[in-house]
Amino acid sequence: MTPRAAIITIFAAVFGLAVVTDLIARRAGSSVRPLAATLAAALRWRSARLLILATWLWLGWHFLAR
Amino acid sequence: MDTARTTANGTRLRRAGAVAAVLVYALVAALCRPLTWPALGAVLAVGLPLCWVGVRRRPRRAEPVDRRSAAVWCALVALGGAVELALRLGPDDTAHPTLSTLADPLLGTYPGRVLGYVLWIGAGLWLVRR
Structure with missing residues (x-):
């Protein structure tokens, strides 16, 4: 396996893990809340809002403008 | 009854207007190629x-989550x-690509950039409305 293929596999695995975690979290009785609910809870704090929105802005700059 | 229907129609209209605004923004912003000042302006003007x-x-108001979920x-x-x-x-080469390097072939095309702007601005609107 080339380094490039290994890196793509790692990124896919992390993304897949996030998707599977979210799907499990949406099942009744799960002890983990889905990503959207966790983010919404974090956004109740102004410092977290600032951090999350700054990350969102950085992602836009990084992927679309830089 | 009529008041409820009017409110529902108003909400639907506002939502349709927001979707249309996002689409128009994405279609215009995607005209700017990455690594240019116009692209930076397109991101910052809305971001x-x-x-x-x-x-x-x-x-x-959001339901609090436990530490396990946060962790x-x-x-x-x-x-x-x-x-x-x-x-x-x-090493900064194509054999060891970052996520943005992997996304470059997609974001190098106009439809790919439209999709990128729609996803980005959609996520931003979702965050702001929480």
Whole structure:
């Protein structure tokens, strides 16, 4: 396996893990809340809002403008 | 009854207007190629005001989550961030691509950029409305 293929596999695995975690979290009785609910809870704090929105802005700059 | 219907229609109209505005923005912003000043302007022109509104806005009531949920999602974000950071600090070549390098072929095309702007601005609006 080339380094490039290994890196793509790692990124896919992390993304897949996030998707599977979210799907499990949406099942009744799960002890983990889905990503959207966790983010919404974090956004109740102004410092977290600032951090999350700054990350969102950085992602836009990084992927679309830089 | 009529008041409820009027409110529902108003909500639907506002939502349709927001979707149309996002689409128009994405179609126009995607005309700007990455690594140019216009692309930076397109991101900042919408990104900065949305951040400003989002930080100043009073948050909606949200159900609190336990530490386990916060820990799981923070760990996943940290894992992805660590992989990206390790690649960024490593050799800068096509054999060791970062996530943005992998996205470049998609974002190098106009339809890919439209999709990128729709996803980005959609996520931003979702965050601001929480």
